[in-house]
Each structure stands twice: as structure tokens, then as C-alpha cells.
Amino acid sequence: MTTSCGNLAQKAVTETAIKIDNLNKWYGDHHVLKDVSLDISEGEIMVVCGPSGSGKSTLIRSLNHLEEYQEGVVSVFGQPLSRDRQSHKIIHQTMGMVFQNFNLFPHLTVLQNCTLGLTWLRKMSEREADKMAMRLLDRVGIAHLATRYPGQLSGGQQQRVAISRSLAMEPKIMLFDEPTSALDPEMVKEVLDVMIDLAKTGMTMVCVTHEMQFARQVADRVVFMADGEIIEVGPPEQVLVNPQWDRTKEFLQHVL
């Protein structure tokens, strides 16, 4: 199972989708990201793993400005981001995010969750938006639940709705922060299958996950983080099978 089926192999020319340059972040005196630099190419599937508290969430949330950082630059498709309107626009047009605890809007139906951004931000007509959302819901296999409320769905179904909701805005990059950690084992697979399908479409993906099986199957590269630093970056067969660092090896022994 060490053969990678990522996108990079099929892509001849690749552009840099995200460029992280010397990112540093502190919570008070606590230095949580230390000189993190990383390039993610367009169409690449990047899996981020590492022990709890190593700063994975902080890193991925810095990319779309859910967290502030004190030093460093993040560029998206060559555009360095700052805190201005223009950057916000770029972020929202290019990046979607899926959270560990779904964060669906509980007062809206599944369909409304997906069409909200389309009708209010894209000014799409209701009929068009519904059609597009239904297509996405169908793709993740829950079109029949469109009129339900999130509270009436299982965790796996909710996470698939969350993925459709993000996809509805047609992002170029999808960020996943432990999308399967809050799920029962039986539901993990249904969400991972959706993510694998998504990976095959050529979407650029950054996934924080502890699913090593998934990493080996679809990742182009795996990043191993500990204590706010990137310790190893490389193809999954290298980082996960022949790690260069003791810290990585120790971690892998725990999760595998």
C-alpha cells in the first residue's frame, strides 16, 4: 500500500498554491510556531501529522487567517497575504475549510447550509444555488437528507455536509483540520472516501489527520510537526516508513 496515487505524479507543470515563509506565532510567551516554512504546489495533497499540541491546528488556521501570527508571510498563488480586505477576499475565494466538529449551522437545513454562501455572497438565484448544492450533496452521497437539519444527522453525514458546504464556494484549496477525529470508526471511512474522491479531482488539499492509512494512500507529501517546528517533509513512503528523525519514529510507533 505504499504506492502513492496523489496528483503530483500526473501533473507536469505545477504552480505554488501556498507558500509559507518563516511563520512565527506566540500565545503570550508560548512560542507555538517556530520558523515554519513550507511550499504547497497546486494540486498537491499535503498531510500534516504530529503529536497533540505540536501546532498543527495553529498552522493550518493561520493559512486562512482564523489565527493571527506575529512574524512571517503566507502567500497564496503568489499573492502575499496581509490583514487587509484584498487578502480576505483572496482567502475566501481560494480556500475552504472543514473542521473537526463540523460547525454546521444548526438552524438551517442541510441544503440551506450549502446554499447560504451562494445566494448571499455569489448572489446566485435560489434555483441555481439549490441545483448546485444538490449536485454536491449527491457527490458525497447524502442528497436524500437535504431537507433535514444537522442535528438529525450522524457525525459522518454532518461532516460530509460540511465538505459540500465548503465545496459549494468552489475553492481551489481545501483545508481539513482533523476531519475524522470526532467520528466513530464506522463513520471515518465514509468521510475519508469522500476526501479520497476529492483528491482524485485535482484539488489542492492540506489535511491535519491521524489517519496514516489515508496519508499513505493519497498524500503527495507528509509533514511531521513537533513542538511548533516542521521536523520532516517528504513523500509518505519516506516519512512514514523510513523516518530520518528519532522524534518521528517515536510518534509513528504510537499511532501505527
Place this chain on the structure above:
Amino acid sequence: MDDLNVKNQPALKQFVPTPPRPPHKSERGVFGTIRHRCFNSIGNSLLTLCVATVLFYLVKHVLDWAVFNAVFIADNRRQCMDISPDGACWAGVISWFNGLIYGRFPIDEQWRVNIGVLLGLVWLLPLMSKRIPLRNFVLLSWIGLYPFVGGYLFLGGRFGAELGLVHGAMTCLALAFLVILYANWILSALGKKGLNELFVPLVSRFVERRIHLLSFVAVWLLVGLVIAFGLSQIALEPVPIDRWGGLFLTFIIAGFAITMAIPVGVILALGRRSKLPVIHWLSMTVIELVRSVPLITVLFMAVTLLPIFLPADMEFNKLTQVLVAVCLFAGAYMAENIRGGLQAIPKGQYEAAATLGLGYLHTMVLIILPQALRMMIPNIMTSFISLLKDTTLVSIIGLFDIMLMARNIANDKDWVGMHTEPLVMISVLFFILCYSMSQYSLNLEKRLKVDR
């Protein structure tokens, strides 16, 4: 190769789910339940009997006074006493009934009050139906436009003269909206396109964007013009505000307080959470100041202080001052309710909204406030009920609301000293109003619970 495995290992048992059974039903009828609940032990039986006896005597006395020994037809209090000394004298309440409801509103013009209140209710009726065109705008238009219609009907005057042209124009637009709302309702039931789409083909010839909006505006203005022409043909008798009174005035004040409570409360609550120091401190001062003072002082302050602070040439009547005061008071209390709701919304909701690209206004209006308000329905309803009851305080500063009218009965030379009956009537009336509000809130809560 599957066959091989099967032979070597013991065959797996196949799991068949147990067929579902209907839920257990209670076999006890009414009597069974009563026996089970009230007579399940000797002590309990005795207690039940005691309470039942007390209840019986209480109810009997009340009924004797209020119904069996009561006098319904009499000319004055003396006659009442002569007919039945220990019964209620409803004749007084009946003869003052009109005053209790309309205050001193001229009798010939009271139809305007009826029509106005009816229009207000008719306007809200579409909320009952789940799917009708423009439903989202019903409440908004009611808050924003209905007051103009109400003002026109209740104050009267020649169209566009006494109340000014702006008010006249708004009245026409308001009525036009109502007409379009109902026309759309009927048309959509017939499977036809809404009235507001009437000009879509025409408009689309000239512009490319916002065709539907422009068509809607055009239809709206056109209907408004027709209505304006109609209204300009009639002149209503002017009725000064100090003739307003009774239940009618109570409804106006309470209705205003209730409808303004949420918008003002939301603004104050969001202001209090604002990161801008000026807005934060301003909202906080208003909330804390108003909340730490009894309503009666707020009312007195509004009547005595407001004219001092504001420029001298600004004319105010007492009702406007009271409305401002009540609105502030209601808003300050509501702000704390809403803040409680806002605090209960998890951070993830804001983050999810942000990653979709929703800005502050969209996030608040579409995501956060609907959830916060839903969560606080019981508290909000409690506030509304207290507001309705609190508005009777305005009688103290001399507005002829239902309370003051009731106390006036005792000053009438025919009904001197009659205090009990009007107060009982008001209590019953308020009980009915408040109880239906609390029932409605329970109903609303149940209906919205599906979402969670």
C-alpha cells in the same frame, strides 16, 4: 477460495435485527390516572379531599359574586346595591366599556381604530403560512411601515396635510406593500407569477442587472400612486393624541415596546460586545443606567427631562416621550437577554461563517442572531409579558390608558367608589393576554426545536 475458508472455520452466525415493536401505551383512562395520581395512599387521598373542598368553596364564592349574584343591568351604583348587595356590579363596567377600550376617542371615529388594529393583524397573517412569496419581509415591513398606516388612521386629518407629505407617501407605500403581499399570496396559490414580476419583461429590455428588484420597485410605486390618489379623495376627522386611551393606547405602547425591544436590544447587545471603546462604553452605560432604575422613574425622566435636553423648538407630545422611554427600557432589558444568547453560540459558528466569506453583518443576521434569539425565546417572552404589564404604569404620568380609565370609573358620579369590578375585569383581560403569549412561546419553542 471463499469455499476453503468456510470449510476450515466455523460458519459465522448471521445477525438478524429484531423486528420493531409499537411503543407501550398507557391503558389507564381519565379515572385511572386520577386514582393513580391523587388517591394512591391514605395520606394523599386525605390531602386530595382537603384541597378539593377548599377549591370548591373558593370557586363557589367567586362564582356567586361574579356571576350568580351579579348585576348586569342598572343605571347607577345605588341601583346595583339595591338589587343585590353582595354581588358584582358589572353594569358600571359595561356602561364604561367603550371608554375602557377606546379611551376618549370620539365615538364616530372609533371604526378607524378597529380598522387599524385589524389591518395590523391582517398584515401579520402571512406569517402563519409556511411558504408564501415575500414571507421574509412580512415582519420587517410590519415594523417599518405599519406605524405609518396606524398613524394615518388614528390621527386622521386631510391626506398629506396635517401629518406632512413624507408621512402620506410612506402610508401609501405601506398599503401598497400590503396589497402586493396579498396579491402575491393569491397569485402563487393559483400557480401564477407574483405581482412584483409584472414589469420584468419590460425592465429587462433596458437593464441587465437587478431586473427583479427594479420590477418590484416599479410595481410598488405604481400601486402606491393609485392608493395615494384614492386617499387624497377622503379627509379623516383629526383626532388629537390626548384623546387616545384605554386598551387601545395600552396596545400601542406595549406593541411599540415589544416590536422595538428586539432591534434596540440587538443593537445595544452587539454594541456592548464591540471592540470599539466608544461604542462599547456607550452601550454599556445605556444598558446599566436604564436597568438600574425603575420604569416609573424612566417615564418621569422622559417626560420632564427630555424636553430640557432637546432643542426648544422641537415639539413633543407626552406619548412620543413615553414611547421613547419605554423603548429604551425594553431595549436595555432585551440587550441582556440577547447577550446571554450570543455568549452561548460556540466560536466554531463564527469561524465557519468566516471561512465561507461572510462578513460581520451577514454572520450576525444569518447565523448568530437567529440562533441566539431562538435560544432565548423563553426569556424574551417573559420580558414581553412583563412589558405588557408594566405599560400600565403610564397611567401614573397621566396617559389615559386602560388603568387610568378604570380608576376613573370610581370618580363618575353614577358609579362613585366602584373600584373592584374594573380591576377584576382588567386582571382577567391581562391574564388572557399574557397566558396566550406564554402559550404561544411554548408552541414556538416546540416548533423550532426540530433544528437542534
